Amino acid sequence: MMDDESRLDKRASMFEVAQMAGVSHQTVSRVINHSPNVSASTRARVQHAIDVLHYRPSNSARTLASRRSHTIGLIAGGQHFYGPVSAISSIEEMARRHNLFLAVSMVHEALCTQSEFEELCRSFDEQNVDAFIFITPTDVMFSAACRVRFRQPRVMITSTHGSLSMGQAGRMMQSDERRRTALVGLDQWNAMAEVARLVARFGHHSALYFTGPLQWRDAATRLLGWRKAAAAHTIESREIECNSWESSEAYSRMNHDLERIGATGESKPTVVVTANDAQAVGVARALHEHGLRIPQDISLVGFDDMTGMDDLWPPLSTVRPDFEELGTAAMRETLRLLGGDVQTVYSSNAHGVGLIPARVIQRRSLGPVPHL
Known part of the structure; x- marks a missing residue:
């Protein structure tokens, strides 16, 4: 029998976990991928074996088993500004809670070209990302995000108005792409x-x-x-x-x-x-x-x-x-488009964009009209 020290030197396999738990390796895979079709007692036995053997699932193995990489590709502009950074932080936190990895690329929001944007998407596609989230604060980025072609769902964080209207943006996408697209923004x-x-x-x-x-x-x-x-x-x-x-x-x-x-x-x-x-x-x-x-x-x-x-x-x-709720809404829309049982309720919608509230904070810099 392998002693504890030699076991730590050798990475445990899914088959060893299955043997210890007395189940098939397919059952172990279902537990790892959070399938609901596993009884609580079986799930507990498998988890115990995972803990004892210090088993860590290979992401590539999970990808082959589920046909998903459990990775979201995020392309964002505005990295030097308060709002986009706050939204990214919220997206990353929610992704971790759902056992997803967030791969991030930052671009210059005003200088990003169509070819640069498409090259980033191709790079993420080679990593087999499950979906894209785009933070597109400028018309240049929003246009690039609408024009790019790929099979994965896309969620875009943007505003309702600009030199590119929502109607024009919709016409840039193919009909099947529009069905796999969600837009979220602030109720400005x-x-x-x-x-x-x-x-x-x-x-x-x-x-x-x-x-x-x-x-x-x-x-x-x-x-x-x-x-x-x-x-x-x-x-x-x-x-x-x-x-x-x-x-x-x-x-x-x-x-x-x-x-x-x-x-x-x-x-x-x-x-x-x-x-x-x-x-x-x-x-x-x-x-x-x-x-x-x-x-x-x-x-x-x-x-x-x-x-x-x-x-x-x-x-x-x-x-x-x-901004935190804005990021959370973008991630919830991503999960919904991936087939999850998730719904996002917005305070309002406009031009096909789900809107997150923004409220006025009254402080002392605003006062009555001065007496002349």
């Missing part, structure tokens, strides 16, 4: 409607809105949502278009606008709304350097509720998207 229309309602409640009817880079679908969707909501609440809104999400650009553009207002004698807006929190930080610095107090002289609202926004002075009113 309702979020901007809440911002406008709150701003109007404080008596503001003159606003300055900082856009994000409009090749980002989030920026395009937030801008359209803000325009519609501002009009509904009779808020006169002037826009400053930014080419990045960076605080430095917002700081520079706010400085320039304040200098212009000072030179022309034009009335200042009573509130500034920005497309993300980093922009709000830049705006706050520019206002401070011009001797304007927040919110006594001008109010400020951001978007994202990044870490530390509650520690700004004054603490920033902002929108808090549920």
Whole structure:
């Protein structure tokens, strides 16, 4: 009989586990692959043998047995930004809970080409991934994800609007691919409607809105949502278009606008709304350097509720998207498309996209219209 030390030096096989548990190797395979067609007592015997023998199933063996690799391929843009990173973390955590491995490739969200995207998909396909998740924050990436051809299900995290409409995106895919596709995103229309309602409640009817880079679908969707909501609440809104999400650009553009207002004698807006929190930080610095107090002289609202926004002075009113739930919803849709008994319930749907809520967090940077 093999002693304990020599057994540890030799990797146990499925057949040894089956022999110790008194079952067939097919039964061991069913236990490993979480098949429901195994009695509780048999499952316990097999698990005991696995523990005693320190058996670790080979992923290649599992793939041959189940015709699945238990691997999800994720291609993501926006790795330098708070939202995509938070969603990836949530996807990976849920994948582990379902005994799935997440293979990740990061790309530049604005510079990724169709050929680069297709090459990454081919690389994952060679690994026999079971499904794809694409985080496509820009029109360039969203288009590439719709055009690529493969047999596996795909889940795309994106926004409802951009230069590429959802109708155009659907026409890029073949009918069978559309049936194997799910889209999830944030409910940014309702979020901007809440911002406008709150701003109007404080008596503001003159606003300055900082856009994000409009090749980002989030920026395009937030801008359209803000325009519609501002009009509904009779808020006169002037826009400053930014080419990045960076605080430095917002700081520079706010400085320039304040200098212009000072030179022309034009009335200042009573509130500034920005497309993300980093922009709000830049705006706050520019206002401070011009001797304007927040919110006594001008109010400020951001978007994202990044870490530390509650520690700004004054603490920033902002929108808090549920990025963790966004990642969880993407993973649940993946499991559903793979045939699992999983359903995702959304608070709302628009243009074929299941939407995750984002709520306004009111803090001291938003106050009443100043008395003149």
